[in-house]
Amino acid sequence: KFAPVEGDYKVYIIDEAHMLTAEAFNALLKTLEEPPAHVIFIFATTESHKFPATILSRCQRFDFKRLSSDEIYRQLAFIAGEEKLKVEEGALRLIAGQAGGGMRDAIGILEQAAAHAQGKLSAADVRAVLGLVEIEALFSLGKAVAGRDLAAAFRLVQEVEEAGKDPALFARQAAEFFRDLLVLQLPGEQAPVGLEPEATGRAREFAGQIDAALLKKGVECFLEAGLAIRRGTEGALSLEMALVRLILEEEPGLEAFDERLAALEERLARLEKVIQPPPGARTVSREKESEGKGAPEARGSSTRAPEVRAPETRTAKTRTGKTHTQEAAAPLPVEAGAAEKSNDLTGPVADFPWWDRLLEEMRGKKRTVEALLKEGVPRSYRPGHLVVAFAPGFRFHWENVRRPDNLRLVEEVLSRLAGERITVECVLEKEEEARTPGKEPELVQKALSLFGGEVVKAEEEE
Structure with a gap:
């Protein structure tokens, strides 16, 4: 108005x-x-x-960005010249770096430091006003970390506490120092660092003695320690624990990863040798191969008895007249009575002629179904129908194999292997049936075959 x-x-x-x-x-x-x-x-x-x-909506907006350290330094130098202040360049650089992009804060620090200084304002005066540790303490910390000297690092932390410095501020200084060392390792044009000009050259030489991964981990550990100190009341304990993680917990290099990978591959190979049957132990044939030149097989009945190929020693004569022997998997005929007996299976998995080949085929088509089937046991078989039983502890496997899409895939593969249409029925055994001798789960059977012994008591996890 x-x-x-x-x-x-x-x-x-x-x-x-x-x-x-x-x-x-x-x-x-x-x-x-x-x-x-x-x-x-x-x-x-x-x-x-x-x-x-x-x-x-009723205002015009203007966004102001933070000033760079160089801009603040130039303005501080101008102010010092106008006020006839004697100031070292390193002191102005340090104030510009600690101002955080704010000119008002930088001028306030300059006024406090000028009042504290006796004569010419130095970087040490600025550190005393801000509560910062000397640059030598940071170099000592870097040497302790590079040399894996935890005792020296702990002594340095104790000296900082006794000097009345803020542990959180020291943690931030350490993180910035390690960041500057990491930047000085970079080739070509580098990002600006917060070190004083006279300390930059020394820091560049020192940076070449520390691995970049260790510097990166140091930045992360000290930042986390600073946050923990501000949130809690433990004082320098978080800083000491950061030093423990940084010095004692070594980062695994590529060579260590290669060694671990080789050890895992070796263990996996030994495990496969233990679990899988030896090659050539038994090969199942779907049809009897003709011994003539492509002569068709005479089928006497609609139900074919499976044949088992067993190792057989053959003697062959070459064109030069020399003879040599070789072992081959020759088909062994199965009598009709034996074939009829094989139609009613109540024994282990190996008694079913196509079980191993079924698992092998499913491994290539759908690994999840193969893993589910491994926990089942072919309990009975009659022409065109197979019953697969699962122990009570494998209800999850039983339910998922019975899904229409999984069961249809199993029946298709099994019918193709057997040469006839076979339906598959999955049943879940009762607890007392599953624990009768000879009907233990496959994992228990393998353990018994490897280590011997007998099943005394079996309990299912809830």
């Missing part, structure tokens, strides 16, 4: 404007919508997202 006494405008600056309440913003709406011609409102804030949309 009142015109300005001097000048053309009245300027109202509201700092930290995001702290205004909703009622205060609503009271300003009418004034902002139709402001007097001689009035300008300036809302200063660092959290513009807290402003109501009705206020933002």
